[in-house]
Amino acid sequence: MKISIQNLQLKYGSFTAIENLNLDIEDGEALVLLGQSGCGKTSTMRCIAGLEEPTSGRIIIDDIVVFDSEKGINLPPNKRNVGMVFQSYAVWPHMTVAQNVAYSLKRKKLATKEIDERVTEALTLVGLDQFAERGASLLSGGQMQRVALARSLVMRPSVLMLDEPLSNLDARLRDRLRVELREIQLKLGLTCVYVTHDQHEAFALADRIALLQGGRIVQMGAPRHMYEAPASASIAHFLGVSNIMECTEITAADGQTAARIAASDLTIHATQPPAQAALSPKVCIRAEDLQVTAAPTGSVNSWPGTVRVAGFQGNDVRYAVELEAGPELDVLGGLKRGEQHNVGDRVWVTVNAREVQILPAEVFA
Amino acid sequence: MSLKTPTRTTAAEARHPSNSAQGSHRPARALAVLKKNTSGLVVLIILSVLVVLPLGLVLLAAFSDSVPRPGSISLGGLTLSNLALLATPEAFGALVNSLMVGTGSALIALLIGAFLAFVCARSDAPWRKFIFFIGMAPMFIPALVGALAWSLLSSPSAGYINILLRDLGIDAAINIYSLPGLVFVLGIFYAPYAFLLLHSSLSMMNADLEEAATVHGAPLRTMLRTVTLPLALPAILGSAVLVFALTMENFPVAQVIGNPAGVDTLPTYIYRLMSATPAKSNQAASVAVILTVALMAVTVIQQRIINKRKFTTMTGKGNRPRQVPLRKLRWPFTLLAVGYFAVSVVLPMLALLTASMQATPFVSSISQLLEANSLSFAKLLEVLGSNDFQLALKNSVLVALIAAFAGTTLSFIASYVRYRTKSRTGRLIELVAMTPLAVPAIVMGIGLLWTWLLLPLPIYGTLAILAVACVAVFLPQGYRGVSASMLQMDQDLEDSAVMLGAGRARSVVDVTLPLMRVGITSSFLLFLMLSMRELSASIFLFTSNTRILSILVFDNFDNGQSQAAAAVSVLYCLVIGILAVIAQKAGGERKTKS
Numbered sequence: 001m002k003i004s005i006q007n008l009q010l011k012y013g014s015f016t017a018i019e020n021l022n023l024d025i026e027d028g029e030a031l032v033l034l035g036q037s038g039c040g041k042t043s044t045m046r047c048i049a050g051l052e053e054p055t056s057g058r059i060i061i062d063d064i065v066v067f068d069s070e071k072g073i074n075l076p077p078n079k080r081n082v083g084m085v086f087q088s089y090a091v092w093p094h095m096t097v098a099q100n101v102a103y104s105l106k107r108k109k110l111a112t113k114e115i116d117e118r119v120t121e122a123l124t125l126v127g128l129d130q131f132a133e134r135g136a137s138l139l140s141g142g143q144m145q146r147v148a149l150a151r152s153l154v155m156r157p158s159v160l161m162l163d164e165p166l167s168n169l170d171a172r173l174r175d176r177l178r179v180e181l182r183e184i185q186l187k188l189g190l191t192c193v194y195v196t197h198d199q200h201e202a203f204a205l206a207d208r209i210a211l212l213q214g215g216r217i218v219q220m221g222a223p224r225h226m227y228e229a230p231a232s233a234s235i236a237h238f239l240g241v242s243n244i245m246e247c248t249e250i251t252a253a254d255g256q257t258a259a260r261i262a263a264s265d266l267t268i269h270a271t272q273p274p275a276q277a278a279l280s281p282k283v284c285i286r287a288e289d290l291q292v293t294a295a296p297t298g299s300v301n302s303w304p305g306t307v308r309v310a311g312f313q314g315n316d317v318r319y320a321v322e323l324e325a326g327p328e329l330d331v332l333g334g335l336k337r338g339e340q341h342n343v344g345d346r347v348w349v350t351v352n353a354r355e356v357q358i359l360p361a362e363v364f365a
Numbered sequence: 366m367s368l369k370t371p372t373r374t375t376a377a378e379a380r381h382p383s384n385s386a387q388g389s390h391r392p393a394r395a396l397a398v399l400k401k402n403t404s405g406l407v408v409l410i411i412l413s414v415l416v417v418l419p420l421g422l423v424l425l426a427a428f429s430d431s432v433p434r435p436g437s438i439s440l441g442g443l444t445l446s447n448l449a450l451l452a453t454p455e456a457f458g459a460l461v462n463s464l465m466v467g468t469g470s471a472l473i474a475l476l477i478g479a480f481l482a483f484v485c486a487r488s489d490a491p492w493r494k495f496i497f498f499i500g501m502a503p504m505f506i507p508a509l510v511g512a513l514a515w516s517l518l519s520s521p522s523a524g525y526i527n528i529l530l531r532d533l534g535i536d537a538a539i540n541i542y543s544l545p546g547l548v549f550v551l552g553i554f555y556a557p558y559a560f561l562l563l564h565s566s567l568s569m570m571n572a573d574l575e576e577a578a579t580v581h582g583a584p585l586r587t588m589l590r591t592v593t594l595p596l597a598l599p600a601i602l603g604s605a606v607l608v609f610a611l612t613m614e615n616f617p618v619a620q621v622i623g624n625p626a627g628v629d630t631l632p633t634y635i636y637r638l639m640s641a642t643p644a645k646s647n648q649a650a651s652v653a654v655i656l657t658v659a660l661m662a663v664t665v666i667q668q669r670i671i672n673k674r675k676f677t678t679m680t681g682k683g684n685r686p687r688q689v690p691l692r693k694l695r696w697p698f699t700l701l702a703v704g705y706f707a708v709s710v711v712l713p714m715l716a717l718l719t720a721s722m723q724a725t726p727f728v729s730s731i732s733q734l735l736e737a738n739s740l741s742f743a744k745l746l747e748v749l750g751s752n753d754f755q756l757a758l759k760n761s762v763l764v765a766l767i768a769a770f771a772g773t774t775l776s777f778i779a780s781y782v783r784y785r786t787k788s789r790t791g792r793l794i795e796l797v798a799m800t801p802l803a804v805p806a807i808v809m810g811i812g813l814l815w816t817w818l819l820l821p822l823p824i825y826g827t828l829a830i831l832a833v834a835c836v837a838v839f840l841p842q843g844y845r846g847v848s849a850s851m852l853q854m855d856q857d858l859e860d861s862a863v864m865l866g867a868g869r870a871r872s873v874v875d876v877t878l879p880l881m882r883v884g885i886t887s888s889f890l891l892f893l894m895l896s897m898r899e900l901s902a903s904i905f906l907f908t909s910n911t912r913i914l915s916i917l918v919f920d921n922f923d924n925g926q927s928q929a930a931a932a933v934s935v936l937y938c939l940v941i942g943i944l945a946v947i948a949q950k951a952g953g954e955r956k957t958k959s
Contacts, residue, residue, distance in 0.1 A: 051860055077863045084864040090857035094879045103875075104865035148861075155865060 001062035001158040001191055002027050003048065008057035010043055010215075017043045018054070019215040025159070030185050030192040032202040035212035036238065041195045044212070045161050048193065049084050050077035062158045078107075083157030087164040089148040093137035097128060097147050100136055104155035122154040125184065142173045149184075159191040166201055178204045199239050203227065211235060218363050232363040233282035242330040243285040250281060250358065259283050259358055264326030269300045270356035280361045287332040289355040292319055292341055293348050302350040305329070307341050317341075321349050405782045405790030411775065412797040414820070415837045419812025420657075420804060426650035426815070433815045447651040456652060459634040462623075463656070466548055466630055467613035467663075473552025474608040478559025479601065481702055486567040487593075489688050490695050496702045500560035503553065503709040505941055507898040509617035509915055510934045511554045513922055514713030515541050516621055517720050517931060523727070525716055532730050542626035550622055551612040553709045558611065559604040566600035567593075575687055585689065599670050606667040614660055614805035616901040617915075621922060631656040632807045632901070639811065639905065646811075653808040664803035714938070721745050721932035748932040753917060757933075758940065761897060761913040764828050768835035769892035772843045775836065776888060777881075780848035781873075785856065795844075802841040809838050810902030826908045834906055835896035842895065843888045850884020851877075890948040897941055914940070 003025040010018040018040045025031045033041040046052035047067070048059060056069040061082065066075040092100055098119055105115040123129045126146040131139070136147060145165065152160055165181065166174045182205055185192050194205050202209050203223040211219045211226065219231040230236040233244050247259040247268075257270045261283065268283050296302050305323040317340065319331040329349055333341070341347050422433045430444050450456055478500070485496040503511070519526045519541040527538045540546060574596065578588040612618075616632040623633055631652060638649035691698055722740040733739060748754050779798050783791040801809060813834050817825045824830045858880060862872035878885070900915040907916050914937045921930035 049864060051863075076869070077860070078866045078868055081866075082864065084861065086857040086861055088855050088857050090855065090861040092858060092861075092876055092880070103862065103867070107866040107871070151861075151865065 002060075003062075003159055003191065003193075004058075004060040005044075005048070006058040006060075008044070008047060008059065009055045010040070010047060010052065011055045017215055018047070021057075021215070021217060023210060023217065025191060025193065028189045028191055030182070030194065030205055030207045032194045032196060032206035032209045033212060034196060034199065034202040034209050036197055039212040040215035041197075041212050042163060043215075045084075045163060045193060045195050048159070049082050049161060050075060050080050081155070081158045083152030083155060083160040085145075085148045085152055085160070085162040085165055087167065089144045089168075091136045091139070091144045091147045091151070093135070095136055096132070097123070097134050097136055097139070098132040100147055101151045101154050103151065108155075118154050122150040125153065126150045141169055142177065145169065145177065149181075153184075153188070153190075157190075159193060160185075161193045161195075163195045164197070165194065167196070167198065174201075181205060211238075213238075216364070230284070230357075230359065233284055233359045233361050235363070236284045236357070236359060240286075241284045242287045243283075243290070245283045245327055247281055247283055247358070256353070257358060259356075261325075261327060264323075266303065266323065266325035266327060268351075268356055269353045270358055271353045272357065281358050282361055284357045284359055285329075285351055285355065287318070287330045289351055290329060290331040291350045292321065292331050292333045292339070293350065294339060294341070294345070296348045297350040299350050299352070301353055301356065302348050304346065304348055307343050307345045307347055310341060310343055319347075321347060323349065401786075402788045402790055404778075405786065405788035405794065408775075408779050408782055408794055409790050409797070412779065412794060412840075414816070415833065416797055416800050416804075416840070419809060419816045419837070420800075421812075422815040422819070423650050423653050423657075423808055423812045426647050427654045428651075429647060432644075432646040433819060447647045450648045450651060451655060455629065456634065459629040459631050459652070460655065462544065462628055463613050463630040463632075463659075465544065466551060466619070467609040469545075469548035470551035470555060470612040471605045471609040473548065474556040474559045474612075475601065475605045477553065477556035477705055478561075478604060479563055480698075481556070481560045481705070482563035482567055483689075484698050484702060486564050487687070487689050488691050488695075488698065490691055490698045490702075492699050492702075496699065497564070499702050499706040499710075500564065501557055502706065504557045505945055506554065506710065506713065506938060507617075507900070507915060507941070508551075508554050508615060509621065509898075509900055509918060510717070510938060511709075511713055512550050512618040512621035513918065513927075513930055513934055514716045515546075515550050516625075517716040517927065518712060519546075520625075525719065525728075525731070528728060529731050532732065540626075541622060544623075544626070544628050546626070547619060547622045547628060547630075551615060551618050553705070554618070555608045555612055556705075556709070558608055562600050562604040562607070563597065566597050570596055572687060579687075589689070603667055603670040606663060606670060610660055610663045610667060613663070614656065614807070614901075616805075616807045616904070617919065620919075631659075632805060635807055635811070636904070649811065653805070653811060656805050657803070657808050660805055661803040714935075717931045717935050717938075720928055721748075721935050723928070726928055744928060744932050745935065748929060749936060753912070754933060754936065756910075757912050757914045757917040758936075760828055760831075760911055761915075761940070764831045764835060764913055765893045765896035767829070767832040768839070768896040769889045771832060772836040772839060772892040773847065773885060773889045776840065776843040776847040777851075777885065779844055780851045784848060784851055785859070795848075798844040799841045801838055806838045806899070806901035807904070810834060810905040813837060813902065814905045825906075826911065828911050830906050831899075831903050831911060831913060832896075834902040835892070835899050838899065838902050839892055839895045843892050846888040846891060847881075847884060850881050850888075853884075854880055886951060890951070894941070894944065894948065897944065 003023075005021060005023040008018055008021040009016070021040075021044060033044055035041045043052060047054045048061070050066065053074060054067060054069065057067070058065065058069070059067040061080060064075075065071075065073055066080050067073060095103075101119045101122055102115050105118060110118075119132070120129060123132055126149050128143060128146050128150065131143065136144070139147065145168075162181075166177055169177060178201060184190075185205075194202070196202050196205075206223050209221065209223055209226050210217045213234070219226065219235055227239065230239055230241070237244055246262040248262045249260040251258050252273060255271065257273055259268050259270065259281070260266075261268060270283075291297070292307075296304070303323045303325055305321040307319055308322050308328065309320040311318040315334070317333045319333055319341065320328055321331055322328045331349060333339070426432055427447055428443055428445065430446070481496060481500040484490045485493050485500060490496070516524070518524050519539040521527060521538055521540045521542065524539070524541065530537060530539075541550070570593070575588055575592050578592045583591060613630075614632060616636065619628075619630040619633045620636065623630060629637070635649045635652050635656070638645040638652065719734065719740070721744050722742060723734060724739050724741060728734060776798070779794050782788050783795050813830065814825075817830055817833070824833065854877070859872050859877045862876045863869060867875060898915065900919060903913060903916060904919070907913065912920070914933065918930050918933050918937060921927070921933060
């Protein structure tokens with residue numbers, strides 16, 4: 001179902017957790033609220049759920065106004081038909097799996113037969129139909145996650161919200177559940193709101209990502225768009241771009257931009273023009289876009305340097321290369337691409353001018 | 366609180382002109398704020414009647430020439446003349462005695478408690494489980510009974526120990542009726558408090574901290590001195606101050622042991638003023654204010670010390686701290702612990718049993734007790750069958766049950782408002798709920814007496830007022846237990862029930878209460894056990910029909926019927942023992958369930 005959030009503001013005393021937030025979520029859409037801890041993403045989710053009372057603003061779920069500060073409307077959480085999977089899962093240890101899942105249906109006073117059917121259906125969907133009678137305290141982390149999910153799905157919520165759904169699981173389980181979650185969401189055509197601080201999780205789960213910083217949405221868009229065109233250096237940093245350098249002087253000529261890096265003799269060339277006349281622009285280059293070679297490549301952006309650290313990571317090697325021109329760069333060298341370099345080797349680092357982005361330090365939405 | 370609300374609203378609206386344009390919403394918002402705080406305000410009112418009003422009346426009486434009574438309560442008769450009493454040698458002497466008693470018994474309790482805790486938690490002495498029992502056991506003997514037992518053991522003329530000494534031809538007598546005697550009795554019966562605090566500190570200490578010292582080259586002795594002791598220091602200081610506070614305000618022991626010796630402490634002095642004819646209530650109130658102020662100061666210090674402890678020694682890890690090898694001292698240390706057990710439990714119980722069983726009230730030599738027919742169960746059975754005892758037993762159990770139920774409920778609601786709602790009353794509620802910790806029970810008793818004579822609810826003279834007193838006096842312990850358990854429970858568990866369509870109340874019943882049952886049951890049992898032992902507040906509140914066991918013991922002793930007092934005491938301890946076993950069983954069941 002559609003959700004509309006208008007001019008949402010939440011203050012704790014003098015601290016502003018959410019600042020004038022506007023957001024529309026389409027029916028069947030998976031929206032991810034992405035940001036660092038304390039950015040207001042969980043608060044936003046709790047406001048939609050009704051667990052937090054906003055200072056002002058309006059929230060509409062499925063054409064019903066659930067909160068409106070001006071009209072004094074504030075529907076309690078149990079009247080909003082919003083499903084929520086908590087970060088801690090909050091599976092009740094004093095009940096069995098089936099009792100956990102049946103809870104919302106019992107509150108609706110459905111017939112026992114219908115409750116049984118829907119519980120079985122939900123448990124089958126998450127692959128836990130064999131565990132219905134097991135005590136919930138005997139489950140593993142992944143199973144608890146599934147119980148929490150089934151418990152929320154069974155009530156057929158207008159919107160399902162998941163708070164850091166995968167952060168408490170180990171890496172392998174996380175990868176599997178990420179795919180499963182997306183599968184279930186698409187299959188049921190469910191409107192979903194995720195909260196996470198992990199960009200990989202966000203990329204995999206989202207139709208659209210809303211990136212929050214300091215209680216505001218600073219950038220919104222499809223995952224791929226966010227990855228390719230972060231709006232600011234600080235967003236780029238958050239999304240995992242590891243080479244971010246301040247520049248002192250930017251000159252543009254013939255569709256080429258040249259940026260002079262602060263406190264060094266380095267000039268980096270880019271094809272795209274710098275974003276407007278930005279305040280304190282920064283050069284951003286992804287570690288995986290850089291290439292290390294033993295000989296110069298002849299590109300405009302090819303600089304000599306020395307390998308300081310080489311860290312083997314399985315699929316690839318992470319190098320720290322100190323350029324002769326000054327700065328140290330973080331480079332991800334694919335093993336399959338061939339060459340391997342050792343600490344102390346003289347190497348050349350190259351980047352295609354197309355991959356170089358010159359971004360403002362911050363954006364304020 | 367309600368005064369603040371409108372100003373806040375206007376301030377908020379001034380910043381948002383769009384809001385103030387629709388001025389009609391102002392009352393709506395004020396109403397919303399009020400609604401949000403309603404439950405908090407109700408709790409606050411109940412707590413105020415329970416705690417604040419009694420204290421206020423005592424304070425008022427201290428500075429007034431009349432006692433607060435229905436119709437005669439006014440601020441007209443304000444005077445400072447009651448304070449003149451405080452300059453008399455009697456009052457000053459009582460103050461000095463109280464301080465000496467507090468200091469002395471805190472030292473004794475600390476020595477015993479620290480010794481037992483160390484031997485039990487950190488040494489390789491034999492019988493450590495039994496030593497743990499030794500450390501706790503005296504808690505199940507009400508201090509009043511302990512004092513009574515020791516007066517039977519070593520009153521100068523008729524004490525069993527002194528008779529034995531005379532039999533043996535030793536020309537020396539122990540006189541328990543003295544200041545050192547009072548300090549001794551309080552010290553041994555309050556040692557368990559020090560023991561429990563120190564034992565938990567020593568056994569929960571993070572072993573890594575000590576191992577780090579060893580790894581960095583410290584021998585055992587140095588490790589104990591430079592790591593273990595400093596880490597345990599807050600618990601040591603905290604427990605010493607706690608015992609100081611408890612013994613300084615203790616009434617029953619001071620009355621039983623101190624009174625025959627002519628040693629007055631502040632609590633017994635207050636009692637004497639209150640029971641004089643005519644009662645010198647206003648003077649009593651002014652002494653009560655002094656005692657309360659002193660206790661508040663001590664309690665604040667104690668809370669500071671204890672709160673610090675959290676950051677230093679608590680860990681969630683299950684690794685066991687290191688044991689200290691005692692070598693040659695293993696058995697001597699265990700024997701010392703057993704010696705304490707003899708002095709605190711075995712001898713007192715024997716004395717009470719003997720006193721309640723001896724055929725003649727006067728004994729001139731121990732050998733007389735060994736003759737045939739010199740001991741019988743007649744007196745015990747007589748007491749057991751008497752109406753007085755049966756009524757008191759029924760009253761005690763009833764009062765304890767009501768107090769436990771009401772106290773736990775109140776503690777839960779207060780904790781809920783404090784920790785689970787955004788009500789602005791939360792902090793104030795916590796402050797009021799914890800206040801009785803710093804108020805002597807005897808002062809609370811006087812305050813409650815005046816409060817309930819004044820209030821239109823006619824519970825004075827019923828068992829209800831005794832239950833109210835127990836709730837008021839033990840609220841801090843109950844509140845702390847329940848709120849600790851509430852803080853341990855993730856709020857998401859309750860919120861998820863709300864998200865799934867249950868109302869707030871329903872969620873509390875379905876999720877919060879079942880998950881907190883361990884904490885709630887222990888608080889219930891704590892209220893029950895403490896209420897069974899209560900005397901100091903009840904002493905001003907009972908009537909002839911509402912006597913409870915502690916009052917019955919005290920009355921008998923006060924009237925010189927020490928044999929009857931001993932017999933009731935034996936049965937009293939038996940009842941408490943049975944309750945403790947039931948509580949233990951309930952606790953055991955809870956553990957196996959979870």
